[in-house]
């Protein structure tokens with residue numbers, strides 16, 4: 001087999017990371033194996049969220065939002081309450097995306113991963129998966145304003161990964177209690193995805209604003225807004241409170257949005273009062289997926305009639321009145 005020489009630039013930290021991942025001291029071999037693995041697994045365009053996050057959207061919802069965006073004719077996707085970046089993982093890489101969250105620890109983390117990936121990776125790789133480190137970093141985050149951006153990002157990543165069920169309001173260290181789980185191994189595996197996420201974030205706008213400010217700036221016909229705010233009744237699971245007034249303001253602003261929107265919610269009477277309109281449509285997941293468990297009564301509300309036929313051949317988009 002003939003070989004060809006290829007030359008390209010790669011950061012020092014990234015080389016170290018690949019050598020460790022493929023267990024070799026040979027730089028070219030590490031890079032060759034990384035390329036082969038990407039090609040073999042089709043991972044070139046795959047990204048993953050970094051840690052568990054309350055309210056993280058599963059693929060069955062993500063797919064429908066992507067579907068709606070593609071039908072909307074809009075060019076810009078604004079993820080108004082981006083949380084774990086789950087939606088970014090479902091969208092294709094050529095979509096212009098803006099992500100926003102009021103949680104400054106989260107948006108600082110994404111900004112550091114976008115702009116200084118190798119510094120970030122080399123810092124998190126130095127940390128063993130340990131409750132002592134978890135407690136120290138969780139404590140440090142209480143005065144996050146005094147930390148450098150890099151240290152704050154490392155601490156938030158570590159604490160969020162280690163927190164049981166991603167609950168950062170009262171974080172408890174997540175340990176492996178079953179034979180087939182190993183949190184320490186999972187921690188190191190999750191680091192492997194950071195460079196890929198960094199690549200995707202290169203052309204993503206990251207904002208740390210209250211949703212009202214973002215909606216004002218992006219009120220245009222070519223903007224699709226995905227609003228996954230805290231569901232009515234679950235507001236206190238998060239670090240930031242979301243009041244009834246916030247729900248009302250959101251509804252008002254979405255109703256006057258010039259482009260298209262999709263809102264994630266659970267079927268609730270109070271919500272219907274805010275969004276019922278002749279121009280609005282709803283997709284109920286319990287109909288679409290015939291889910292037996294009523295806890296899954298999730299829905300998407302749109303300001304346009306998305307075309308949707310479920311796997312049983314029924315059209316299940318209904319007016320939301």
Ligand SMILES: C[S@@+](CC[C@H](N)C(=O)[O-])C[C@H]1O[C@@H](n2cnc3c(N)ncnc32)[C@H](O)[C@@H]1O
Pocket residue numbers: 053054055056057080081082083084085086087100101102103209210211212228229230231238240241242246
């Ligand atoms: C349900 S979570 C979003 C989950 C996300 N879609 C995912 O899949 O990971 C809601 C998010 O809204 C953010 N948030 C709360 N109040 C906000 C506000 N006033 N403006 C912007 N973001 C806010 C929270 O920090 C939280 O990350």
